[in-house]
Amino acid sequence: MNDIGIILKQVRQALVNSIDAKSSASSSRFYKVGEVAKGYGVKMAEVHKIAKVTLRQIKGYPKSIIFELCEELWKSGYLEEVAIACKWSESYFKEFKPADFAIFERWLSNYVTSWADCDMLCRQPVVLFVVMYPDYIANLKEWAKSPNRWMRRGAAVTMTIPAHKGLFLNGVFEIADILLPDKDEMVQKGLGWMLKEASEASEIHRKVVFDYVMRNKSAMSHMALRYAIDKMPTDMKAEAME
Numbered sequence: 001m002n003d004i005g006i007i008l009k010q011v012r013q014a015l016v017n018s019i020d021a022k023s024s025a026s027s028s029r030f031y032k033v034g035e036v037a038k039g040y041g042v043k044m045a046e047v048h049k050i051a052k053v054t055l056r057q058i059k060g061y062p063k064s065i066i067f068e069l070c071e072e073l074w075k076s077g078y079l080e081e082v083a084i085a086c087k088w089s090e091s092y093f094k095e096f097k098p099a100d101f102a103i104f105e106r107w108l109s110n111y112v113t114s115w116a117d118c119d120m121l122c123r124q125p126v127v128l129f130v131v132m133y134p135d136y137i138a139n140l141k142e143w144a145k146s147p148n149r150w151m152r153r154g155a156a157v158t159m160t161i162p163a164h165k166g167l168f169l170n171g172v173f174e175i176a177d178i179l180l181p182d183k184d185e186m187v188q189k190g191l192g193w194m195l196k197e198a199s200e201a202s203e204i205h206r207k208v209v210f211d212y213v214m215r216n217k218s219a220m221s222h223m224a225l226r227y228a229i230d231k232m233p234t235d236m237k238a239e240a241m242e
Helices: 003-017 021-030 044-058 063-076 079-091 100-111 115-132 134-143 149-158 160-164 169-179 185-199 203-216 222-228 234-241
Strands: none
Touching: 003 044, 003 063, 003 079, 044 063, 044 079, 063 079, 063 100, 079 100, 079 115, 100 115, 100 134, 100 149, 115 134, 115 149, 115 160, 115 185, 134 149, 134 169, 149 160, 149 169, 149 185, 160 185, 169 185, 169 203, 185 203, 185 222, 203 222, 203 234
C-alpha cells in the first residue's frame, strides 16, 4: 500500500474509533430535503483533534500530495473526512498559488452535497485564497451564476469573513445583485449572512448595507432580508420590515 493509502486508512480508523452514538443519531436533523450528507457520527471537536494530529504526521509532504489526500477525503462524501480535508488544505495557505483556485472550484462543484461541507470549504481554504488573490472575486461572481446551488451559496459564504472585516464591500454588493432573485433557500441564507457580516464591520458599513437593503427589499426574499438586518439597531429593523 502506498503512503497515501496508509494515511487515509489511519485517518479513517481514527474516525471509526471516535464514533459517538449520540452524535450519529442526531446528525441528520441539521440537513434539508435535497441535501445528501453522510457522517461517521464523530463530534466535530474530536474531528479537529484528529485533523491536527494527522497534519503533524504529514507536514513534510509537498502541497500537491496534501491536496491529493484531500481530494480522496472529499470523494468519500463523509462530513468528518471533508472537515479534515478543509483543515489540511487551509494549513497550506502560505503556499497557495493562482492555479489552486481550480482545485477548490472542482471540490465545490463535484463533491459538495450539503450546506455544512460548502461552508467549511468556503470559509477555510477558499476565503484565504481570495484574500490573497482578490482578483478572483470575479470568479466568485461567476459562481453566483452557476446552476449548482452550492457554488451560488459558496460565492456568498466565501465573502462572509472578509465582509465582517470591512473588506471587498463592492464585491459583496456585486455578488448580492446576482443572487437577489435566486429562489434557493440555501442560497438566500448565504446572501443574507454575507450582508449581515458586512453590516457589522463598522457604523459606516452598517449604514451602507442598510441603504442597500432598503433599495432592494422589494426584490429580496423575506429570509435574506431577516438575515441581513439581524444585527442592526431596532429602529433600522423596523424600517426595513415595513
